[in-house]
Amino acid sequence: MMIIPPVFLYAETHYRFKYFFSLYKKAEPEIIADGPYRLDPGRSYPVLILIKDAHLYPAELLEVRIILTHRSGAVHEESFSFPAGTVINEKYWYTILDLPFSGPVSDLYGMFTADVQITTKQRGRIKRDRNNNHRFTSKKPLAFYRSKTHLPSISGWIYGDAHTHSTYTEDQVEFGSPVSAGPKLCRAMGLSFFGVTDHSYDLDDRTDNYLLNDPAIPKWHAFQEEVDAVNAREKDFAVLRGEEVSCTNANGNNVHYLIYGNKRFFHGSGDGGEKWFKTKSEFTIPQILEEKEELVVTFASHPTEEVPLLQQLLLKRDEWSLSDMTLPKLHGIQILNGDHSDAFLRGMDIWKWMLNRGIRKFLLAGNDAHGNFNRFVQISIPMLSFREKDSQLFGRMKTAALVHTVTERNILDAIAAGRSVITNGPLVTFSVETDGPDAGPVGSTVHGSSFVVKLHAASTEEFGHFHTITVIHGVIGKGERTLFRLTEFTDSLSLHTVSDWYRAEFFSYIRVEATTHGAAGTDRTGFCYTNPIWIQPK
Incomplete structure (x- = not known):
């Protein structure tokens, strides 16, 4: 099994490469508290409690205690108790706890922190974890801005995050957040949609083992069914189904390609790190453009981000070439990816170069967030260390789209036609x-x-x-x-x-x-x- 370089998701800590020792592996489920980086007025703060791999390490959830602190020093505390015998034994389990603004913080706005203590009983012992149970992480509380105002409003325009990952992205070092949890967390931020673009090299795995592929692609079918169910349930909100396909660029190397609205699955395993030296992807960019369904919307995924040397060598990852980005059937380029960075500015220069030559491509924004509503935590060196930062947070970089009514199809039509802008607010x-x-x-x-x-x-x-x-x-x-x-x-x-x-x-x-x-x-x-x-x- 190949060692996969650092990535941008919730950190998978249970996998250990054969013959290697892991400093962060524990005989416990992964326990994570997360919540949005901003909060619209008039809303409770939703705290996501996510427990993973409890089918391997069952845990009884006893209590969640949240201490809310304002920069003025005002403090409010809420406790959430669970019925006796609330045993978590599922691969993925989550709940969203609503933290109301009452008492001394009810009329306060601005920056807050939410310190989350999760009490469980594991193997007969009481265990208390603060914000997550990962070793070597800061345990910092969730930080968010409670706004007095909604997102800036112009009639017909809605906001969303066009590039995120869910629990269907899962492998040796990473996993994302549940699709069904997304709408509530997004609404709290003022967002009306998000795009779920899970990795092609994860979507073809078995549901019970991410190390093995399944030609029947049950994860892909489950993903389609879940998006359908969420969109049928939600009003004035939409999940955009998609896929981040690993495919071959004009240089013969691997790049990532966002396709939206697709019912057909495109295999792409070249940079999945599943087999040593097997780095050739199944499709080229032109092949996908020719074979995709008619209404499928396509964007280059972070095409100008510099690829680390280790990923170039081990996974043959590359940037998109200019000839790739100018292909006629490509709708545009997602150059705003979590941060207003040098890569974004390079992408702007390329975009302006294309416009000056009459090449019509549109801009798209997302964060490539795999969970990470509040803080980016990733494995830095597999089995040895973590890294944390406050960028690439879900919803922070936004695509705003002009639509008459909020549906998946209407939003996809809008971004395909360029009826959109990119912004951080x-x-x-x-x-x-x-x-x-x-x-x-x-x-x-x-x-x-x-x-x-x-x-x-x-x-x-x-x-x-x-x-x-x-x-x-x-x-x-x-x-x-x-x-x-x-x-x-x-x-x-x-x-x-x-x-x-x-x-x-x-x-x-x-x-x-x-x-x-x-x-x-x-x-x-x-x-x-x-x-x-x-x-x-x-």
């Missing part, structure tokens, strides 16, 4: 009207010889006051210029304005970038990047 959108007469929203094409830009922007104290809003005009083959930039605002949290008329002499596009500052929330600055509107001269 503030929302900017626009439409273009021409003398055609013609008009269209983000992602559309309008016709005319002159045009106006109708700009709409919204933010909150949590996500900051607008600092700059830049409207950019790109002429195909000639480059971009700033059409106009706003730096002074009558209301720096809300804007609705119409530009002057401009001439459209060449095939061109309009897009908008915005920044905020002085944010009171988790991030101190904010940003929003729109997809373009193309203008075809009449």
Whole structure:
């Protein structure tokens, strides 16, 4: 079995490579407390208690005690007791505990911590774990921002996380969060959808053994059924079914590819680390584009993130090549992946290069969160150590989409057509009207010889006051210029304005970038990047 390099999920601690000693393996189920990084007003704070591998190491759950602390020093405590004999003996078990805002913290907003103590009885002994039971982790409490306001609102626009992983992603070093737990945790953050894009090399495993494949793909079928059930149950919320396929790029190496809305499973095992030196994936990118179902939506997954040397050598992982990203049937590129990083900026440069050549690709944002609603905890060195950080949190980087009603199909149609923007909070959108007469929203094409830009922007104290809003005009083959930039605002949290008329002499596009500052929330600055509107001269 190959040693898999570090990844970004809840950490699997029970697997031990043959002939190796593990410092963090214990004869206990994995116990994790998690919760969203922000909280909408008027909601209780949902605390996810996740217990894994209790079918191997049963445990009786006795009590969960949560100490809620505000930065002012105010403290509130809640205890949740469980009936005697609540024995957990399942592979995956979870509950969500609602922490109400009452008592001394009821009227408080801003940053909070929730310190979670989980009391179990294992093999006749009482055991108390704080926030998780992993060895060598910090045991830091959950940290979240309780907002006075909802996410910035513009009619018809909803927010979501387009790249996450669930419990169907599971192997020797990692696992994700339950699909059915997602809606409640997302609603608490103000999100209306999330995309579940589990790894192809995990979805073809047996349900009882992630080390063995099953040609009947029962995990894939179970995943489809669970998404159907959740979407039938939830109102004004949608789970986007998908898959993160390992496939071969133009250089012959492995890359990850997001496909949404697919009922057909695409095998992809090249970088799954399941067999020594077996690193060739089953499909190339063009093959998937040709063979996918008609309505399936496809995006390059974090195409410009630098691949660590160990993953290059052992798994033949690579970045997407330019020729891959410009393939005609690819809808776009998911370049915002958990952080406003150098990889994102490189992706923006490539995207602008494509736009200047008339290559229509759309942007998408996600976090690649495998659980990790509150803190990123990963195995750093297999069987030896962990690593923690506060990035790549579920829902922190967002895709906002324009839809009439919230359904899986409507959201997929919106991101396929570019009726979306990427943001960490503030929302900017626009439409273009021409003398055609013609008009269209983000992602559309309008016709005319002159045009106006109708700009709409919204933010909150949590996500900051607008600092700059830049409207950019790109002429195909000639480059971009700033059409106009706003730096002074009558209301720096809300804007609705119409530009002057401009001439459209060449095939061109309009897009908008915005920044905020002085944010009171988790991030101190904010940003929003729109997809373009193309203008075809009449």
